[in-house]
Amino acid sequence: MAARPDTEKPPLTADPDRIYNAGLAEEHFDFIDGTVRLLACSSPRHIFLAGRDWALFDHAAGLQALIKLRSTEFLYQAGIYWKTFxxxxxxxxxIDVSGNDPEYLYRAGRFWHTFDYKKGLHALASLKIPRFIYYAGKEWKTFGYREGSSALIAMGDPEFIFYAGAHWKDFDYDAGFEKLLESGNCEYIFKAGTLWRRFDYTRAWLKLEAAAVDGIEWRGRALEQDRWRRAIRQIWDGMKIIP
Structure with a gap:
């Protein structure tokens, strides 16, 4: 008795899971035809898995399919696990498909075996999301700190300007300090004074004093923090502070 249509298995050509598993299990599987049929299913996950696990796979065609499908996650994964990439x-x-979410672009710079760091940094800078510029400067094996500092400082986010000055191997402290003062953010002005290798305490303290209300908490903390307290004592004693 023939099976009812609604209980029949879907044809192999329309089921990426069946095609992928067949490529693993069938002894005489036609990988050329299988790749064509799998790509036609437009399933980024199965394209990635086949490129990773099949004995034969058209990685060039698979890569183009992932780009066309705008799959940032599986493009990133392919760069780690595919033998041919x-x-x-x-x-x-x-870069083209990252849009406003550069997380996988940042991750690629961290984990891909081959990566154009200059091009990647330029792309991150163009997306203007300071968090990922900071992460790249902290985690990438190769990073242009001059270009990275300029891009990050131009974005004007005091939080990540502070973090970069505190944790990057190299940073433009002069430009970063000016942008930090310009922001008027008392919290990160104070925090920079606790960790930055170069810092103008005199100008920073005057900025905290000028912020009559917003600066109250951070002036109090500065008076309790060792580096700040020593600097403030010198300011009050009329001595020149050498950053």
Whole structure:
């Protein structure tokens, strides 16, 4: 008796899970035809898995499919796990599809075996999300600190300007300090004074004093923190502070 239509298994050509598993299990699986059928299903996850696990796979076609499908997650994963991977084409595609979410672009710079760091940094800077510029400067094996500092400081976010000055191997402290003062953010002016390797305590203290209300808490903390307290004592004694 023939099976009812609603209980029949979907045809192999329309089921990416069946195609992927067949490529793993069937002894005489046609990988060329299987790749074509799998790509036609437009499933980024299965394209990635086949590229990782199949004995044969058209990685170039798979990469183009992932880019066309705008799958940032599986483009990133492919760069880690595929044995054959065109990092230059993949990075161009990843930049193009990252939009306003550069998380996987940042991750690619951290974990891909081959990565164009200059191009990646330029792309992150163009997206103007300071968090990922900061993360890249902290985690990437290669990072242009001059370009990174300029981009991050231009974005004007006092939180990540502070973090970069505190944790990057190199940072433009002069420009960063000016932008921090310009922001008027008393919290991060205070915090920078606790961790930055170069810092103008005299100008920073005057800024905290000028913020009559917003600066109250941070002036109090400065008077209790060792580096600040020593600097303030010198200011009050009329001595010149050498950053």
């Amino acid at each position: 065109d990092a230059a084409i993949a990075l161009t595609g990843l």
